[in-house]
Amino acid sequence: MECVVQGIIETQHVEALEILLQGLCGVHKQSLRIHELCLKSVPNLGLVASGIRLLCDLEQPQPTWTVRHVGGPMRGAGAERISVLMRPMVESKVSKNALRLLLGYKLDHEQLRVGFAFHFRRGTQITVTVSSINKILKLHATDEAVPVTPGIQLVEVTAPASSENYAEVVASVSSFCEYIALAWQDGVMAVPQ
Amino acid sequence: MEGVVVGQDQQQQQQQQQQQAGRVMVEGLNPAVQQQLNLESVKTRAVSLFKAISRILEEFDAIARTNALPKWQDILGQFSMVNLELYNIVEDIKKVSKAFVVHPKNVNAENAAILPVMLSSKLLPEMEVEDNVKREQLLHSMQNLSVASQIEKLKVRIDMIGAACESAEKVIADTRKAYFGTRQGPTLLPTIDKAQAAKIQEQENLLRTAVNLGEGLRIPGDQRHITSGLPGHLVDVLAVADGPQSFADSSGTYLKNTPPFSSSNVNSQGALLQVSGALRAAASPSGTTSFDTTTASPLQHVNSPRSSANMMNTPSPQQQTHQQQQQQQQQQQQQQQLQQLQQRQKMMQLPQHQQQLLAQQQLRQASIPGLGQLHGQPQMQFSQPLGAQQFQGRQLASGALHHGMGQSQLNQGNQLNRHLNQFSSPMNTALFNSAQSTPTSQMISNMSAMMPSQTLLPRMQIGMSGGTRNLAAANLSDQMFNMGGNNPGMMSIQQQQQQQHGTFANMSQNTQNLQQGMMPLQNTPQQTHPSFQQQRPQGQQ
Numbered sequence: 001m002e003c004v005v006q007g008i009i010e011t012q013h014v015e016a017l018e019i020l021l022q023g024l025c026g027v028h029k030q031s032l033r034i035h036e037l038c039l040k041s042v043p044n045l046g047l048v049a050s051g052i053r054l055l056c057d058l059e060q061p062q063p064t065w066t067v068r069h070v071g072g073p074m075r076g077a078g079a080e081r082i083s084v085l086m087r088p089m090v091e092s093k094v095s096k097n098a099l100r101l102l103l104g105y106k107l108d109h110e111q112l113r114v115g116f117a118f119h120f121r122r123g124t125q126i127t128v129t130v131s132s133i134n135k136i137l138k139l140h141a142t143d144e145a146v147p148v149t150p151g152i153q154l155v156e157v158t159a160p161a162s163s164e165n166y167a168e169v170v171a172s173v174s175s176f177c178e179y180i181a182l183a184w185q186d187g188v189m190a191v192p193q
Numbered sequence: 194m195e196g197v198v199v200g201q202d203q204q205q206q207q208q209q210q211q212q213q214a215g216r217v218m219v220e221g222l223n224p225a226v227q228q229q230l231n232l233e234s235v236k237t238r239a240v241s242l243f244k245a246i247s248r249i250l251e252e253f254d255a256i257a258r259t260n261a262l263p264k265w266q267d268i269l270g271q272f273s274m275v276n277l278e279l280y281n282i283v284e285d286i287k288k289v290s291k292a293f294v295v296h297p298k299n300v301n302a303e304n305a306a307i308l309p310v311m312l313s314s315k316l317l318p319e320m321e322v323e324d325n326v327k328r329e330q331l332l333h334s335m336q337n338l339s340v341a342s343q344i345e346k347l348k349v350r351i352d353m354i355g356a357a358c359e360s361a362e363k364v365i366a367d368t369r370k371a372y373f374g375t376r377q378g379p380t381l382l383p384t385i386d387k388a389q390a391a392k393i394q395e396q397e398n399l400l401r402t403a404v405n406l407g408e409g410l411r412i413p414g415d416q417r418h419i420t421s422g423l424p425g426h427l428v429d430v431l432a433v434a435d436g437p438q439s440f441a442d443s444s445g446t447y448l449k450n451t452p453p454f455s456s457s458n459v460n461s462q463g464a465l466l467q468v469s470g471a472l473r474a475a476a477s478p479s480g481t482t483s484f485d486t487t488t489a490s491p492l493q494h495v496n497s498p499r500s501s502a503n504m505m506n507t508p509s510p511q512q513q514t515h516q517q518q519q520q521q522q523q524q525q526q527q528q529q530q531l532q533q534l535q536q537r538q539k540m541m542q543l544p545q546h547q548q549q550l551l552a553q554q555q556l557r558q559a560s561i562p563g564l565g566q567l568h569g570q571p572q573m574q575f576s577q578p579l580g581a582q583q584f585q586g587r588q589l590a591s592g593a594l595h596h597g598m599g600q601s602q603l604n605q606g607n608q609l610n611r612h613l614n615q616f617s618s619p620m621n622t623a624l625f626n627s628a629q630s631t632p633t634s635q636m637i638s639n640m641s642a643m644m645p646s647q648t649l650l651p652r653m654q655i656g657m658s659g660g661t662r663n664l665a666a667a668n669l670s671d672q673m674f675n676m677g678g679n680n681p682g683m684m685s686i687q688q689q690q691q692q693q694h695g696t697f698a699n700m701s702q703n704t705q706n707l708q709q710g711m712m713p714l715q716n717t718p719q720q721t722h723p724s725f726q727q728q729r730p731q732g733q734q
Contacts, residue, residue, distance in 0.1 A: 006401065006404075008393075008396075008400060010393075035424070038407055056426050056427075058424075063425070063426035096429070096430050097430070099430045099431065100430060107417075108411065109407035109410040109411040109412075110410065111404070111407075111410050133400060133403055133404055135403065135410045136410075136412075137412070138412070138416065139412060139416070139417050139418065139419050140419060140423055140427050140431070141424070142424045148399060148400055148410070149396045149397075149399050149400045151396060152396045152397060154400055154404060
């Protein structure tokens with residue numbers, strides 16, 4: 001499972017946010033350039049349709065592939081009490097042949113994420129990602145990707161969780177998000193505009 | 194002994210006074226202080242006190258040497274005299290000595306040793322070195338000048354620094370005022386007017402749907418060809434020579450047969466299940482419409498429940514391109530079969546995806562993205578179960594609509610769909626739509642492709658779809674029955690199914706029959722889409 005909070009930020013403020021996050025997290029940013037292929041299962045593969053995502057990390061000298069399955073959001077009374085989104089998520093590293101081996105899946109859509117991420121510990125392992133989502137106009141042409149929304153980038157705060165400890169994870173993620181929000185407000189206020 | 198210490202202190206004081214007196218030659222004690230201090234008298238008194246203390250010390254020595262008992266009373270008397278004398282001297286000195294004399298209040302064994310160091314005005318050696326270094330730096334440039342000019346330059350420097358500090362403080366104070374002033378105001382952030390906020394909100398929704406659902410990122414089928422060179426990380430991954438089921442070709446297959454289901458429609462399997470159940474109940478083969486087995490296969494209708502949602506989502510240009518492409522391929526049976534299979538797959542994929550979406554979205558009646566693409570038709574919720582009555586109504590209408598078959602595709606399809614909107618069963622609508630459009634194998638193949646996606650629907654075989662595959666199209670048969678055989682292909686299926694009491698468990702028997710009929714149906718999925726869309730909302734009423 002993972003705990004996810006998604007937000008947006010205007011592109012003009014991304015640099016300031018990066019500096020703020022660097023101060024809050026205490027680590028250096030990691031650049032991000034991920035080609036994400038979203039596959040959907042073919043018919044007759046199972047009782048229900050499923051989708052998985054293949055992530056290719058293009059930032060490394062050798063592209064590394066990850067397969068990831070994301071489920072629907074947690075629902076119910078427990079979910080209503082928390083202010084963040086919990087959803088099942090399974091991830092694994094794979095070889096580049098994963099694409100070929102996933103016979104039962106076909107490409108549904110693909111996107112390119114470019115940005116940076118901070119990985120740190122604050123009660124639990126938290127990852128903050130600020131990235132611009134680019135759509136790939138021609139099949140697999142990652143070099144010609146254009147942002148879906150040029151003026152806005154996506155901010156994601158994620159933390160892995162399990163069903164036993166998700167309460168703590170939720171608490172630390174939501175407190176960190178509030179922390180960022182407050183610090184961001186202060187930063188915005190302090191800078192004479 | 195205290196007296197000794199006092200004596201030492203007095204000596205220190207005297208020394209200091211003497212030192213200062215030594216410097217008097219340069220500085221000179223204040224004459225008033227001099228007068229007040231009355232150095233001479235203080236000096237004599239201190240000396241006499243010193244003598245008295247030394248006399249006491251000698252006496253103690255003598256007693257210690259002779260081991261005689263000291264006469265305590267005498268000694269105490271002498272001590273008290275010494276004490277008194279000291280007190281008087283200290284009092285006199287206190288009045289004038291604040292400027293240049295420091296004397297400890299309480300001297301005891303602890304601090305007796307450190308007192309000289311603490312009282313000394315000379316810096317510690319390290320501190321002295323530092324001091325010298327800094328002085329050196331400061332006066333380095335001015336050593337050649339006179340002292341007065343040096344002093345002036347230093348003063349100028351000090352003034353400049355002072356001014357800079359003041360301005361910095363001012364800036365900080367102003368900012369702080371502004372900060373605290375506005376912080377307590379109603380708006381903490383820079384105000385954004387409503388138009389901007391709305392725009393931002395819209396952009397945010399775009400972004401979120403793109404990230405989470407892939408909206409706006411799907412490439413239409415006709416553009417899913419690898420035109421330019423593959424990026425490095427995909428070069429050896431994607432084998433271009435793969436068959437139609439290859440990763441890259443999936444889009445190609447879409448081009449040929451299936452309408453683009455990219456904008457997945459919310460399709461609930463649950464609804465379809467119920468629909469299929471109802472359909473089965475109401476399914477009475479309305480074989481009134483005569484259709485050629487060679488033409489549109491019943492699979493078109495079969496696919497419609499699922500594909501209806503899908504078709505509704507497909508934008509019209511895509512439909513048109515599909516039409517054209519499908520027409521081109523009608524002449525190649527093998528390719529058609531393949532395409533049908535792929536269509537089915539695609540159809541199944543999308544409905545499943547849509548079903549997932551629906552489940553996740555809790556069956557909202559909100560507008561479904563992509564549906565709007567189709568002629569602006571109202572979007573529907575496909576999750577509502579259909580009553581048997583609806584099916585029956587459909588069957589009746591199907592007969593009436595049968596005439597509409599084969600006519601102009603989209604418009605008439607839409608009109609018919611409006612009539613059919615009363616039927617909430619997506620399957621029925623799909624069948625109708627497919628029937629309304631010119632029967633082509635593509636329709637049937639599409640339908641068949643759509644049907645298999647509803648794998649949960651029991652006893653629906655997709656053998657009809659495309660005629661080449663026995664997909665578990667759950668509601669194929671039911672749908673086809675409801676549609677009343679709008680398509681020639683459908684009719685044939687229905688006729689065949691009639692023998693099976695409405696349970697189409699043996700669709701495979703029909704597949705062979707329908708294969709031919711399905712072939713030409715490849716071009717009609719687009720036509721069915723608008724009709725599906727229309728049918729659904731009304732049907733759910």
